[in-house]
Amino acid sequence: MISLDYLSLLQISADADLYLPDQLDPQTLRRAELAASRGEMWRARPAMTVYSADCHFWVSSHFHRYDAALRAGCAEFWCDIKRGSKQAAIDFSRKSAT
Numbered sequence: 001m002i003s004l005d006y007l008s009l010l011q012i013s014a015d016a017d018l019y020l021p022d023q024l025d026p027q028t029l030r031r032a033e034l035a036a037s038r039g040e041m042w043r044a045r046p047a048m049t050v051y052s053a054d055c056h057f058w059v060s061s062h063f064h065r066y067d068a069a070l071r072a073g074c075a076e077f078w079c080d081i082k083r084g085s086k087q088a089a090i091d092f093s094r095k096s097a098t
Contacts, residue, residue: 032068
């Protein structure tokens with residue numbers, strides 16, 4: 001882990017290589033969006049895992065929180081920042097899903 005810190009959602013990449021939004025559970029996403037809009041996810045635990053290399057950040061866990069924060073108009077999110085490439089983020093995401 002590099003650090004626990006807030007990242008702007010504009011800094012974080014989350015493309016189809018990382019996750020598919022339509023595969024998120026709709027009820028979980030709705031609950032997360034409501035929590036985000038109320039400011040209740042400001043320091044949600046565990047933090048959303050993000051991998052970083054060369055000033056790029058890739059989300060690799062808690063995709064429902066990421067998606068909900070975007071929908072709710074949040075500017076930043078509490079993240080567990082780890083050193084690694086996009087491929088490391090993909091690998092972590094797949095390992096966490098099993």
